[in-house]
Amino acid sequence: MAVSETTGPASSDVVIKICGAAGDGSIAAGQILNLAAAGMGYHVMNFDSFPAEIRGFGKSVAHSRISVERVLTPGTMGDCLVALDDPHSITELASLRGNGIVIYDSRPADYHEEDQAVAGWLQPGMIGYGVPLRDLSAEATKGAKSRNIVALGVVSWLFGLDADGFRWAIGKRFGGKSETVRETNIAAFNLGWECAARELDKADPIDFGNVALARVENVSIVSGNEAAAQGCIDAGLRLYAGYPITPATKIMEVLGRKLPATGGVVVQTEDEISAIGHVVGGGFAGKRCATATSGPGLCLMVECINLGVMAEVPAVIIDCQRGGPSTGLPTKTEQSDLNIAIFGASGESPRPVLAPTNVEECYALVLKAFEVAEAFQTPVIVLFDFFLSSRMEDVVWSREAADRFGVYEDFLATPTPEPYARYAITETGVSPRAYPGMPELVHPITGLEHDEHGLPNYSGPVHTRMQRKRQRKLETLLARWPAPEVVGPEGDLEVGIVSWGSTVGAAKNAIKRLSESGMRAGGIFPRLMWPLAGDALREFSARCGMLLVAETNSSGQYAALVEQATHRDVLRVCEAAAMPLPTAAIEAAALKVHG
Amino acid sequence: MAQDPTTLGGTLNAEIVADISAVQQSGLLDYRSEELPTWCPGCGYYGITQALMQALADLHIENRNLAVVSGIGCAGRMPFFVNGYGFHAIHGRALPVAQGVKIAKPELTVLVVGGDGDGLGIGGGHLPHAVRRNVDLTYVLFDNGIYGLTKGQSSPTTPTGQVTGSHPYGNPDRPLDAVTLGLAYRASFMARGYAGKPHELYPIMKQALEHRGFSFVVAITPCVTFDKVNITYDRLRESWVPIPDDHDTSDLGAAMRLALSDKLYYGVFFREDRPTFNDNVEDTSGKARE
């Protein structure tokens, strides 16, 4: 079976899509599959898509890639489709390989009309495995709701993925539930496995050999959001304030569970305005505080972030971007909040903006964001997106990993009294900071323009001075922040690709493929989005015959910044198609331009 | 065959025959859109919708003059399921948007729907002012004590101690009571009903729609997906008591005492006729022309 983008034994790199209507449990099954596979020692990447409705009729696809090697992208084409419902799965067949596998329910409750059954759409070459998912589910759990677990039993048998590993994962997944729930789900799994072993003629080559690699039961299969929460905790977060919004809510939920044990507090506020208010207030009080939201919430937060910039209060804001504008596409990914993150404010409001490129960096950069916020006394916005927030990867926590993005402790100067100037003008722009509770250093802060002592002052020279001071902090940061990651051969490049955030995985894959086809291709991937790494971009640009900017939005928000910085036209490979920008799109764009 | 459920028989069947034709003749189907609601099966919102549509049908409100405004949340989906002009606006801002609609085009019947998070959380600040202006809206608050659409976090009306996604160790906050709030703000029509008893909810809805001024209906409803413990059909079924017949709906103090009592009363707590915002607009413009 021809498989996905990375090399590796074809029989042990598989993209499994579990598709159903929302409520069919495709996502839950995907989670168990990931955990099971990771526990067996494989690498997994998972990216689900599900509708805003809890139940109802939207399509919901758990997308897992399981491989013996580390995975860069989830892959677009599936090797195996587990069809928990027919109408949605039929549409999903388009993203299944020509020799892909379909596991379907051979005994639904009623007949499908012609062409309404996924099994009827299998193309010659595809392999269909009909299993009475519904009946077996009913046998195990007295209902149709465990079809997903039955299907996992089939997957386990079919691909030689250790059944005990699945049982372990099911046990963990339903760990909080009653013994009966665990047992009946394991029974459902067993029935699926046994039925497959009894009834199916295996006709596909995927085989993990039923041999787990070294078992890694302490592996964390986490989403970007979970990694972010861990980053917050490891950074010493004291106050989290938030308001539920897809796809950021999970961060609050994880912190709600874990933060109290560390002495931190989670406040669920009545709205996002209040949430950022809490955060800025807490920052003013000298504590590490954070919030997470998505585009619509960020809109509400802008005025308070602006306040934080003006009053020089540390704060960490994670923006899990989703499709917009307005309420938009709550469950679809997009990288379209870059402009609001950098520029959204009244007046000129400079603040750092970071963007991790994979789940591990979600952890590292969130952790680092607290240090930057505190060192430079400013709100820091970290740009996630739905794809990063919800996709899962196997991650091992490492504090050292965060430090590859710099260390900023030396900016934490101790303030001295007599006379204390909260906003003293310095070379770095950073003024020694005091906060409530410190004796002899009392001062006001304000969203009004102010002088060095924090007193309102609208004079031209003061405003100029203070604007420059605030801007200078970012220049200091830029100078200190490590140079952006550059990949590819040294010297001149035929194609250079600039990308950021979650699109970097696809960009790297594209470079790899282009290089394999003989092209000199390379890339530059900044994590610090603002202040813009202009010198590095210019230097890279100078080496490139063609400069591409790849991002998941429709106007090319970062491309515009790159154009400004490099004084050249770039090729925008950008598309907001309710899914991550695929490798193939970048590759095709490069090939098209280059012939 | 399966296509033809046969519920036959003279004695056995008389009821269903009569009931189906009653539904068809009631006119309530005219207020439904073609799309089936996407709420979870079993959701109390269906009961509220049923009562609401019965009331709309009874009052023969023309579809073209019906505006349904909502914010974000499960209840926010309502405009998609109603055959009328719907505005699925943004989170918490249904009331400001709806006020704009009504003020700009007073001949519309403006129905505002939203959940407890939308109305008492993010949009809580708008409520007193909509009440204060007495814009002639009917505001139905679908109160299920949970954030359903984002999959089960605490809302402003989640009972204290309830374990939710955002409060894994139990919700520490005291829940708001929408009725007490509405009375404190002095909504010119304040009522409460229960989704599981559409027959009792329907006359309340009808009165609310008929009322001139801001009518505030709190509809208590279970979320069958994310709250299987507190606000459930089984628990609510037992605890409902009608407001006593001798209650004087013009007595705000008495209404407040009912609202504060331990019993879960349904019915109209308070109503008064006072000039609506649009009345005042006319008044003001009259004055200005003088």
Next chain:
Amino acid sequence: MAGEHYVVIGNGPAGNEAADVLRSGAPDARVTIVSDEFFPFYYRHRLRDYIVGGCDEADLVVRTPDHYRENDVRLRLGQKVTRIDPATETIFLAHMEKIRYTRLLVCCGGTPRVPEVHYAYRQHLSVMGTLRHARVLRQKMPDLRRVVICGGDMISFRVATTLATVGKEVVFLIDEDAFWPLELTGEVREEFSRALGRKGVEVRQEDALTGVDATGHDRYIARTRGGGAIDCDLVGAFFGFVPAIEFLRGSGLDIERGLLVNERLQTSRQGVYAAGDCAEIYRPDLRNYWVSIGWPNAQHLGALAARNMLGETVDAGGPAESVFEVEGIRVNTSWWREF
């Protein structure tokens, strides 16, 4: 003939020939082939070589799926028909999908027969009709030492000799029904026995299977009427084929053993035709119902049925193509007769 939907059940020689004729005769019509096998159209007669490793699966393929794409024939592989309803012109698939047709051709061939007297132990009997069966046998092949074969249809001779050729011990139980359904003279029967013996097959005359006990994984004791108890690794049952038309029972079609059709290969229900090994037609020359078997016959009948489906009137009469050569011995037979 836009709007027409010709559905062919069966992906063998008859079905493929019919689909070709239908495609060229009605360029605008939909043509669908439904087959319960996943594997594309393959040469069945090569299966006996396949089981002993004489050829591979790729060598079995007659047509690849591309052929159907180019020909605009919808090929539904691995989809089993569970019943048909001529009244509503609908076929029902095992994965529970309904398909409506305007004309239907049934040419789904046969399935190995196990006589009712062997029902008590049929789970221990191996049969061979399709690639699926052949795959199982091929897999078992390395572990086979001794094989008992009962029945005695035409395939049994081929399989028995093939197995003997690759060095397996083969015991062939022959009783009075052994050559069923062939009606052979005593001499021809003797000739067969001698032919088997020459290839190294142990022939036990006038003995029949009465029971099979499983003694371990793929280990059996075959009990015979003559009191024999033969230790073996496989008991093969070769009692010929019955038309695989169980799914048509209750559909109102006339079924004897096969689907009864008239000279135009039309069944007793409007719009439903049959061809190949599952169609049974009365032959005045033989004074009997008859099934014409074999690859060329199937193709011929498939094409005839298709032409009738397209509105022509073509008679399938004419002399029965019924002479076959097995192990150099010529026999004249129908696939199966009464049983």
Next chain:
Amino acid sequence: MPERVISTHPADIDYVRRNIPCQWGCPARTNIPAYIDAICHGAPTASYAVNRRSNLLPGVLGRICSRPCEEFCRHGDVDLGEPVSICWLKRAAADRAGPDHARAEYRLPATGKRVAVVGGGPSGLAVAHSLALFGHGVTILEMMPRLGGMLLYGIPRFRLPDPVIAQEAGDVIAIGVEVKTGFTLGVDATAADLLSQYDAVVLAAGCYDPYRLDVPGEDLPGVYSGLDFMMRVNRGDLPEVGDLVIVIGGGFTAMDCARTTRRLGASRVEIDIRETEEDLVVSREEVLEAKREGIRLVSLVAATELLGDTHVTGIRFARTRLRTDSLTGMKIAHSIPDSEFDRPVDTVITAIGQRPSFGPSGSGLPRTPTFDPETGESDVPGLYAAGDYRRAASTVIQAIGSGSEVAERVDEFLTGARRRRKVVTIEPWRDTRRERAWDFAEKTEMPALPVDERLASRDVEVETGYGDEAAAEESRRCYLCNLKYEIKVSDCIYCRWCIDLCPRECIHLVAELAQAPDLRVSKTGRWNRVSAVVIDSDRCIRCGVCLRICPTQCISVKLVNLVDEVDMPEGPFISYPLGLEGGADGR
């Protein structure tokens, strides 16, 4: 809804026809769901009694019934697997019933009227039993030395053991019926004689006159009629049987004869039929059992001549072709010209049916009476016919069903009033909690003796009956179609929770309801057309999930029973199914 409603509304009777198909399919209207439920709940005696009320001979029928009910069982609907083994469950109840089961739940006061019933077979027993309950004096006049008729003489012992017949016929006599054996109509007395001695006469003398093939050679030695053959075997007067036997005909008698000849030593036995196996009236199990015993079935052949000089040596057959009769839809076999062929044979048994042997000579009446085949009434006042005698040979259960009906007419003739009728009782019922998993339970096969043990003895019963576990398991498969789950439309909020949780998609959103001729509803997926949520009784498995989950508690269960209502002097007696009113069953 009040506790229990008793309805005679034709639409309610029609409800039973459509929704309790097994009960309606039974000519005796046996309350099948009720008796299966009783077995399921461990009350075999109650189950037996419910059976006996309608079909009188549960032990007999549990073995040899033609099972018209199973044909209608919803479990046998397309894609639902096999019907429930209603018949074998009946036997399970009979095998376990206590000896003290009720023999007469009601008995009307003596009328002083006397009725003669000619024939002690199943229909005669049924007539006599009902008339005795009505308070009339009944005498059975039987030709043979023992009661049972065709049961005793026409069916082989290996299918129906003698003691079962003796026991159940005895139970009928036990309620006070007089029996005279050795009575032959037209010999010992004519119908006219009987009419003068009794207030009414019911002829239930069965069909003993076999149809003939009407082909040359039919009277050759070695050719038997099927019924004669069976009667001789059952009387112990064993006919001579050669090695090569051909039975012509495809009914139960043909199967019985063929299987009997195997037990009498024939080695090659064939059943030759004009049509195909598809079209046989006998059950597929019966055919399979015959085949397991080594019998072959040859179809599409018609015998045109029996060959031989002093003894039959062969049969000349013609091939046949099926044609579907355009009016009746029945398949009819026509011989194909010039298709004849010959087959050697040692013994031929023709079993193509029988007719009543009562001719004009036996009546003693001025002219031959004519009988209405539907009602059994004749143009002679007081003279009735029942069972096979009334309407040609048919099944035991039809004979019993017709016996009860005729008895009601005789009673009406004697008393001037209809005193027993079918009514429908409807009442609220409780949650059933059937499990979806039970749907997947395969039909439990009837345990049977191995073939060599069967053939070793002529009379040993082949089927050995369900064990306790098998009976319980099989009874659980019943959908309990007598329970109607229903949604009260006016209380429904259309939340679709029931639809979501329903394990078999039997609940639908429906738009319309057309009143006539049937109450049909049409499904819809359009919200603005949904006027009700309706449970499809055809597919409902009575799991009760909807009942328990409904937010507005608008789902109810009703128990519907088709029962007899009898006008007792002290008020109407309703033959409410035993076992349902609590007590023994522990339901």
